[in-house]
């Protein structure tokens with residue numbers, strides 16, 4: 657996820673000379689330096705010592721160790737940017753020096769191509785300039801949306817995890833195409849272009865998805881037959897249950913680790 661944010665931010669004007677990426681393995685550092693032209697190091701504390709923004713992009717279970725490691729080296733005006741699912745702002749406050757500014761975010765992987773959407777939750781002591789700086793960094797990754805911390809588990813379940821649901825649907829549609837005799841290459845291309853086209857139509861027209869769905873579903877035609885099978889199989893209800901499970905896991909991670 658951190659690489660997706662990096663790629664999105666660089667493609668919209670962030671200067672690679674202003675970035676230090678930290679890694680655990682030297683070979684991974686060489687790969688990032690080669691791809692993005694950024695400096696890399698395995699020393700997290702050294703990397704943050706004159707940083708203005710510090711994006712902590714490790715898994716939730718590894719965040720505490722990284723914060724404990726970088727805390728003493730952080731400049732007082734550095735803003736720590738959280739991307740971890742589940743971990744509340746209070747978790748960061750416990751592991752960082754008093755009054756260190758923190759902004760909690762929830763990005764998604766289309767950030768890599770500038771088509772992401774990221775939730776932004778300012779920390780309790782974070783001033784507007786700091787939040788604006790974080791939003792400027794994220795602008796290259798797509799849209800940003802300020803929300804409250806109590807909304808972020810739902811945001812993560814919908815938008816953070818959402819790309820995976822779409823990839824799942826694309827894969828299922830492509831498999832169905834193969835079952836009906838299309839080549840794998842053609843079936844996948846059709847599935848990808850159809851999702852891209854439908855998403856673009858939704859975004860450009862601003863029409864409600866129900867209206868657009870009805871425009872495809874001719875009375876007595878083919879689409880309505882397909883949609884009836886999806887309803888019979890409980891697909892709509894399964895989306896609700898799936899997203900509730902993702903939201904609940906986010907809250908659970910916060911309790912487990914916090």
Ligand SMILES: NC(=O)C1=CN([C@@H]2O[C@H](COP(=O)(O)OP(=O)(O)OC[C@H]3O[C@@H](n4cnc5c(N)ncnc54)[C@H](O)[C@@H]3O)[C@@H](O)[C@H]2O)C=CC1
Nearest residue numbers: 657658678679680713714715716739740741763764765816
């Ligand atoms: N994958 C996604 O779509 C999204 C992920 N997130 C959040 O992003 C964070 C990362 O998730 P992923 O990218 O999926 O995991 P990942 O495991 O692919 O990436 C974590 C990276 O951190 C590196 N790392 C671990 N410990 C380190 C240390 N001490 N110093 C430097 N680097 C270290 C690992 O080598 C790895 O490359 C998580 O907190 C997750 O909740 C948030 C939104 C979406």
Ligand SMILES: O=C(O)[C@@H]1CCC=N1
Nearest residue numbers: 740741812816817818
């Ligand atoms: O699956 C995960 O835990 C991360 C957080 C949101 C999307 N991926």
